[in-house]
Amino acid sequence: MITATDVSVGYGGNLVVKSVGLHAGPGEVVGLIGPNGSGKSTFLRTLYAALRPRAGLVVLDEQPITQLRGTELARRVAVVAQETPTDLPVTVADMVLLGRAPHRKALAAFTREDHRTVAAALSRVGARDLADRRYSTLSGGEKQRVLVARTLAQQADHLLLDEPTNHLDIRYQHELLRMVGQLGVTTVVVLHDLNLAARYCTKLVMLQDGRAVATGTPEEVLTPEMLLRVYGIHVEPVSVRGALQLVFSMADEPAMAPAGAAG
Numbered sequence: 001m002i003t004a005t006d007v008s009v010g011y012g013g014n015l016v017v018k019s020v021g022l023h024a025g026p027g028e029v030v031g032l033i034g035p036n037g038s039g040k041s042t043f044l045r046t047l048y049a050a051l052r053p054r055a056g057l058v059v060l061d062e063q064p065i066t067q068l069r070g071t072e073l074a075r076r077v078a079v080v081a082q083e084t085p086t087d088l089p090v091t092v093a094d095m096v097l098l099g100r101a102p103h104r105k106a107l108a109a110f111t112r113e114d115h116r117t118v119a120a121a122l123s124r125v126g127a128r129d130l131a132d133r134r135y136s137t138l139s140g141g142e143k144q145r146v147l148v149a150r151t152l153a154q155q156a157d158h159l160l161l162d163e164p165t166n167h168l169d170i171r172y173q174h175e176l177l178r179m180v181g182q183l184g185v186t187t188v189v190v191l192h193d194l195n196l197a198a199r200y201c202t203k204l205v206m207l208q209d210g211r212a213v214a215t216g217t218p219e220e221v222l223t224p225e226m227l228l229r230v231y232g233i234h235v236e237p238v239s240v241r242g243a244l245q246l247v248f249s250m251a252d253e254p255a256m257a258p259a260g261a262a263g
């Protein structure tokens, strides 16, 4: 469980997250959405204590995040951040093995179990055949899948993901988010694609200029009125096999005739 209450965060004299709250219950997948620069990454980084809030509190299973140190924090929270150094001369398997570090006794070697966990994590993201490749030579999407495998190997019970579908092709975008939902791990995920957010998140928090302007189920948050106000875009909600999906058009475009309509 992750609970943030009235969290404000800034850089220098600039407050970019203003009194934002969020609650992700056990196994929930909460999506953080909002336009560029609205504060999503900054807020997410505060949830894993990479940034210290100016005000407010972040609590992990009833324990303030600031009380968790190094290894304990790494055992409890796995993160895929937006940019990760890529030029280390390590193999893919070594990269994923890093996820096992919080479980290793001080100075002990990795065990057979660690290696098995790494192999299983790579299989889960469809990257088992990349295990011996040098990480820096992978494509953007392959790297992203390996970073997700590392979080799986970490076996933390909280998952924080910043744009995890970045670089992934359409099939892997869906596979990844479906897998995240099936893990049963408390997750907060930054997403730009509102249709993915609608489909895979149990709850959404929408930020605008650092403030949470809507919180609730995808149906409650992704309304045409709210999306016009926050993104300046028209949207038509449709139901596809019972799931909410959005069809967009620019606010200054004339309404399009439905496909197949006589002109």
Ligand SMILES: Nc1ncnc2c1ncn2[C@@H]1O[C@H](COP(=O)(O)OP(=O)(O)OP(=O)(O)O)[C@@H](O)[C@H]1O
Pocket: 011, 016, 034, 035, 036, 037, 038, 039, 040, 041, 042, 043
């Ligand atoms: N390290 C930093 N130092 C100073 N300002 C920063 C820093 N990181 C982010 N900002 C500023 O804070 C604001 C929020 O940025 P943030 O990256 O949190 O937004 P975001 O919603 O994740 O954006 P995007 O969708 O473009 O990734 C922006 O105005 C950004 O320029």
